[in-house]
Amino acid sequence: MPPDQNQPSTPIPNPAKVKPRTILSIEDEQFISELYARALTKAGYEVTVEHDGKAGLEMAQTDRYDIILLDLLLPTMHGSEVLKNLRDPHLTPHLHSKIIIMTNFEERQEVRADIERLADAYFVKVDITPNQLVDFLSQIK
């Protein structure tokens, strides 16, 4: 059996040339966050994982991360609330982070449209493997 030709190739940025980008992964499913963190770390990112919504929001508000991977079904605070807080200039002024929604929960379409409008990207986790995520993030400026 030949290797799967159709998997996207994973560009691994050369640490010498590219400044490692920081990622905050707010994800309550431990194994999934572990898988993402592993792939992203291998690709040269600095990954911080947080399993709780409220704690995740507080960490995100420090604006120390280039990218925030945000799950929706989170303990203590729903991901969409975290997103609204981060996008509200009164609550979180001048946030530079890109926010990427990663969820397996399909919201009603109008709710999803609201979330998509506030976020930089929206993925259904089952449709994107860790390597595909790395591939996508490498395209984010």
Place this chain on the structure above:
Amino acid sequence: MDYFQKFSSQFRDRIVLLLILNNLVVVVDWGLSDYVFKLTGYWLLLTMLAIPLLTLISLACLSTAYLTKPTKLLWQAILHTVPDSRNIPAPKIESTTLGRELVSTLANNVYQLAIDGARSAISNDQAAKDLHHNEIATKLPVPLLTLDAAGVVTFANPAALHYFEVAETDVIGKDFHLLTSLRFSTIDTFDGWLDNVRNRIISDLHNWQQVSATLATRKTLQFDMAASYSKDDPQNCDVIIAIFDRTKSYKEDDQSLSFIALVVHELRTPISLLLGYIELFEQELNGKLDPELTRFMYQMKSAGQNLASFVTNVLTVARMESNQLELQLTEENWGNIVKQAVDEMQLRARVQGVKIETHIAEGLPTVGANPVTASEVLINLIDNAIKYSHDSKHKTIILSVGLTPDGMVETTVQDFGVGIPASVIPNLFEKFYRNHRNRAQISGTGLGLYLCRKIVEAHEGHIWVQSQDGQGAIFGFTVKPYAALANELKNSNNTDIVHSAHGWIKNHSLYRS
């Protein structure tokens, strides 16, 4: 009263005159018979009796005629004004001499009364039509709206204002679409109906089920709706709309959908993990596994992908059934969508030993499609073709994309498998339908083709199948070029059109941020 006294004196004078005349006749009769003709005996007696008798009879007839004529004229005048007896002509009052003034005055009074009566009937009628003063319309607990020929709201009863949570000033004189955006469960929309009847029919009545509207407060209402159309209505109520709230009962359907969404989430989490770990193994165990284990790994990955597609199918069907699938049709390069779907299916084909050949015609126009659901159609059709190639000697699937003679972009998926008996073809696109003969050998739920049909129809396309038992099958479907779709948008004067699983949804943007 004067006329009546005049009539009485005229009548009295005529009676007196008649009596004098009668007496004169008797005297003349007596004189003539006695002195001129010198009649005697029986002849004298007969003459004395007969002549005054004849005179009396003729005078009685004459006076009766005089007396009944005014009565007859009044009778005619009254009947002339009764709506159901309009064929009785107006009386000729000048034809009478006795009491002409009295009859004329009374007849005029009758006419005046009739005119007043008719006027008050008309004003009552108008009050009934002016819905603001119509008690039934204002007190009706059912939301009621009327629109003029241009679709501007001319009346909304208190129930409608309360239901849509608006003030009368926000609605009256405004375009109906500004009140709220309606979403319909089928292609049969209110605007479609109105466009159709406005140009062709004088009056019509229509109803819709499971219509939904989202208010400015984001509250979603679900209702059934009935509308009547009457061309050029003098009261500016060309369209009357009644709304029957069903939010509660339809909400129960929503709750079952929420349950499905939750189940889908719970299923997807382990599948995501599974696919993530397989990808990791694929990368890090590459070259360390023997060929058999490598094959197992790919089969595992293929099964995981299959399950993920199935779970997505279930959710899409559930959404479609509960009228919550809205497809935003955007301009897409169809060739790219097809290539991506084929790429996604390559592994599943390979583990089954099936080869996919793709032929995409050059220079195809862009299409109006929803990439996520359109991919679901392609994946389902390719997946079926892979499954049914199972026992085939010629394990190839040919996927072709080209233009039909009427300018639609058509995609066909051909396999050389067991084929489909003619008897089952008509039911193939129905929900939960499966070819019984293959049920035991080939896995599946009978959701895939049903879903394909629904999605293709929502794209205004057409899905078809051509097959002979044992000869393989060709499934094909069309999607519309974007230019044709854009043209439709232009003609419908809507900048934001969303297609539901069943048909157009027009989103009007007043309350949409």
